[in-house]
Amino acid sequence: MAQSFLVLEDGFVAEGESFGYDGDVFGEVVFSTGMDGYQESLTDPSFRGQLLVMTYPIVGNYGIHENFNQSRDVHVRGLVVREYCKEPSSMYGGRSIDSFLKEHKIPGISGIDTRELVIKIRQTGTCRGAIVYDEADIEATIKKLKKMTPPSEGNLVAEVSTKKITKINNGKKLLVGMIDCGAKEGIIRDLSKRFDLMIFPYDTPAQAIADSKVKGVMISNGPGDPSQKDVVKTVVKTVKDLSTQMPITGICYGSQIVALAMGAKTYKMKFGHRGCNQPVRYNGRIYVTSQNHGYAVDENSLSKTGLMADQINVNDGTVEGVRHKDLPIFTVQYHPEATPGPTDTAFLFDDFKKIVEASR
Numbered sequence: 001m002a003q004s005f006l007v008l009e010d011g012f013v014a015e016g017e018s019f020g021y022d023g024d025v026f027g028e029v030v031f032s033t034g035m036d037g038y039q040e041s042l043t044d045p046s047f048r049g050q051l052l053v054m055t056y057p058i059v060g061n062y063g064i065h066e067n068f069n070q071s072r073d074v075h076v077r078g079l080v081v082r083e084y085c086k087e088p089s090s091m092y093g094g095r096s097i098d099s100f101l102k103e104h105k106i107p108g109i110s111g112i113d114t115r116e117l118v119i120k121i122r123q124t125g126t127c128r129g130a131i132v133y134d135e136a137d138i139e140a141t142i143k144k145l146k147k148m149t150p151p152s153e154g155n156l157v158a159e160v161s162t163k164k165i166t167k168i169n170n171g172k173k174l175l176v177g178m179i180d181c182g183a184k185e186g187i188i189r190d191l192s193k194r195f196d197l198m199i200f201p202y203d204t205p206a207q208a209i210a211d212s213k214v215k216g217v218m219i220s221n222g223p224g225d226p227s228q229k230d231v232v233k234t235v236v237k238t239v240k241d242l243s244t245q246m247p248i249t250g251i252c253y254g255s256q257i258v259a260l261a262m263g264a265k266t267y268k269m270k271f272g273h274r275g276c277n278q279p280v281r282y283n284g285r286i287y288v289t290s291q292n293h294g295y296a297v298d299e300n301s302l303s304k305t306g307l308m309a310d311q312i313n314v315n316d317g318t319v320e321g322v323r324h325k326d327l328p329i330f331t332v333q334y335h336p337e338a339t340p341g342p343t344d345t346a347f348l349f350d351d352f353k354k355i356v357e358a359s360r
Contacts, residue, residue: 005109005132008145009148017109017111018109020101027129028051028150029121030121031053031054031117033274033276034056039065042075045070046182047075049154052079057083059081059082062094063089070184079106079109081108154228177214177217182222183199184337190336190346207241214246215356216355218249218250227260236260236261243261246359249329252333256295256297259307263305264298273334278334280314281312282345
């Protein structure tokens with residue numbers, strides 16, 4: 001197995017073994033605490049531009065199967081694991097994670113003490129990093145990382161959003177829209193169980209959505225900073241314009257977009273929430289949720305927006321959902337469609353259907 005190196009901007013270097021595609025790669029280093037769901041994470045557009053560290057010690061043990069994909073592409077720039085499974089279980093008839101990464105030209109590095117690495121990220125925060133194959137390149141890589149603009153500051157949404165308007169006829173009575181900022185297939189699946197669906201590119205103007213005759217709109221998950229200037233000029237403006245015209249909901253990145261559209265602020269978290277086990281307090285109960293975000297809504301900025309924080313993360317007190325006091329608008333910071341993870345909050349899709357029906 002070829003040697004490779006994980007390099008961080010502060011000079012931290014860990015030697016490991018390469019798997020997947022051989023090639024140097026740069027990105028933001030983040031970690032996920034899920035015990036499973038590695039394929040869903042790899043194909044989740046919200047991971048665009050990131051080097052993903054899996055905290056579970058062995059990855060790939062149940063293989064890769066197309067049924068688990070959340071998009072057609074792999075969006076992480078690289079994968080960091082303690083150990084990857086070379087001979088996955090035949091239970092799902094899947095292939096190895098090594099061959100999957102090779103196909104999509106994504107480098108992986110194994111043999112890393114991910115416990116040490118995650119503790120470091122939790123202490124210092126999300127950082128820029130690289131996977132390289134030549135030890136002689138390490139010093140130059142550190143210098144490059146210190147000067148590199150974090151991928152999250154670019155318009156990553158433009159890279160993952162659909163390029164054309166698509167309608168999905170599901171034989172339902174209601175037609176709703178989804179603004180695609182990098183939507184997971186799980187969201188499209190759960191919306192399709194309840195509605196006919198029109199999927200719009202992230203930069204679709206509000207008037208075009210209103211003219212489509214949809215009865216409500218969801219803003220999907222997606223990668224990067226929701227306050228990025230191109231995003232503010234497009235989808236944030238669109239949601240602001242639509243906010244008094246129809247019911248609106250948002251998931252994850254979509255929650256942040258709605259908050260910005262109503263006048264609130266967002267901020268970059270120290271290391272974010274990524275995994276299948278985040279507890280959220282909502283309506284007097286605790287729900288276990290699947291999450292993947294590095295930004296959050298600033299609760300202190302909600303006072304004059306009409307929004308109130310009605311869902312809170314039990315671990316750190318961050319905002320996990322907002323609801324408008326007068327308009328049919330609510331959002332969630334986590335993923336009620338799960339994939340992977342718990343389905344405790346799937347009822348929120350039904351709640352969206354109720355407010356759409358009530359607004360007809």
